[in-house]
Amino acid sequence: MIAKGNLHAHGGKLAAYLQTGKDGERAEVIEARGFLDEDLREGFRQVQVMASQVTKCEKPFFHAYVRLPEGEGIERETWLKIADRMEAELGFKGQPRAVAFHVAPDGDRHLHVAWSRVDFDREKAIDPGLFKLKLKNLCRDMEVDYGLQQVANDRGPEQPKAAKRPEFEEARRNKVEIDATRQVIRDCYSRTQDGPGFMAALAAEGLHLAQGDRRDFVVLDEAGGKHALGKPLCGDAAAVIHQKLGEGFKAELPTIGEALAQMRQGKEITREAPGAPQGQGKDFAARQALRSEITALWANSDSGKGFMAAIGERGYQLAQGDRRAFVLVTPEGDVHALPRLIDGARTADVRAKLADIDPSSLPTTAQAKAMLALAGVKQSATKRADPGGNGRPIPDRPDSSAEQVIEGRTPPKDQVKGSGAADVVASVAGKAAEVMGDIASGIAGIFAPEGPPTPEAIETSIDKAQRIEAERPRIEAMSKAEQEEADRLAAIQKAQATMEAELRGLEDDRDRDDEHGIERTREG
DSSP states (O other), rough: EEEEEEOOOHHHHHHHHHHHHTTEEEEEEEEEOOOSSHHHHHHOOOOOOOHHHHHOOOOEEEEEEOOOOOOOOHHHHHHHHHHHHHHHTTTTTTTOEEEEEEOOTSSSSEEEEEOOOOETTTEEOOOOOOOHHHHHHHHHHHHHHHOOOOOOOOOTTOOOOOOHHHHHHHHHHOOOOHHHHHHHHHHHHHHHOOHHHHHHHHHHTOOOOEEOOOSEEEOOOTTTOOOSHHHHHHHSSHHHHHHHHHHHHHHEEEEEHHHHHHHHHTTSOOOOOOOTTTTHHHHHHHHHHHHHHHHHHHHSSSHHHHHHHHHHHHHHHBBOSSSSOOEOTTTTTOEGGGGSSSSTHHHHHHHHTTTTSGGGOOBBBHHHHHHHHHHHHHHHHHHOOOOOOOOOOOOOOOOOHHHHTTOOOOHHHHHHHTHHHHHHHHHHHHHHHHHHHHHHHHHHHHHTTTTSSSHHHHHHHEEEHHHHHHHHHHHHHHHHHHHHHHHHHHHHHHHHHHHHHHHHTTTTTOOOOOTOOOOOOOOO
């Protein structure tokens, strides 16, 4: 359970929010107590006017909301008991209040409560004190009392703090997953040693590094949103970040304006798809096509395992998400919440149909991406080795460490490092040495020191050399194909590093400091 709160200055706006919600939410006011007017907005407005006349309080309201983990549910009477317990803990007992439910399109329900802080009898505003700590401790108690999933107070060492309101709102307007973006930035910062390495890691994730106006360094996401590097995001103080990335490196970076101009220039070459809404282009068209395909597969499947087999035939992978039990991963590495890809389906509908699949048996998103990438490597290698489809066998080679990790046969970490691409390079070098050895032995057979070669020996050596020469194009093509595979596997190793970081972060329960949701924990 997560409960958050804040002092509020504008009664009319707060009442309107309680009654309407946002982003397609359905609002339901279930209690309004102690106000002079039955109309909630007018009642809140009167409290604000009276507060300004009786006290000097500039923020006469306290607004709190409570959210449960995904899959948890409680009765309405229990929700009201939660509101009463928060009221007593914060010191607002008997104060005018309004209680409302907000229900998201996917069925997620959370509670909002607003109190008047002004005690008109004593002509003073009630101070809720250290309300963040009070609400956090109360949540831990209520989780035990009501049999809810218990959320850890401590944040994982590799998890950034939640974004502040301006950064969060900017990401919401740009439709950017703020938590995922901040986690990627944190991972890139943690695994690199200097500015150029950090910049390269960000570029591989589609992010851009720039000089900030007030901060030394700012990361720009794909939509142009700004994420300042500081302790909440990177875990290090600004001085440590500055020392790690370097003053000289900062001077070489573009300003935010220059970086945004470069990003816009790069986007101008992408043409809009016909019929797509303005500004969405190819991404919108591709998502709509994917949605239609998954909806059709869903309708034609009578069970969860049947649906998983159907999407597997199309090259997709079902995985367990961080905040949702089921997500779909595409061969391009995109991750989609499954209910959002199925027309007319709610989260509860997806759970019901996939009841025969244990989410813990599915790969994580990082593992699913690696599995799909490896499948692409194998498919490409098959096509290169047998372009005509004549069934010619492909030479066997030992499984690489990447394959062992994905198939659950992970060797110790010290054996995994340096494998994968190195296996392929060693294989190529071995084949080259074998060919050169055959050529050398052929030449030595012709000019042996024991005496002049016999005609039979000469004929045998020439025949062997001719066969070697005839095989050279095939071996060179094979070496080139395996070198390309080595490059692909090197990319997979990078995904493995990200996967390991993700697995370490998922071992502990997460307390997402985000008013729009909490991150579902997964039992290791």
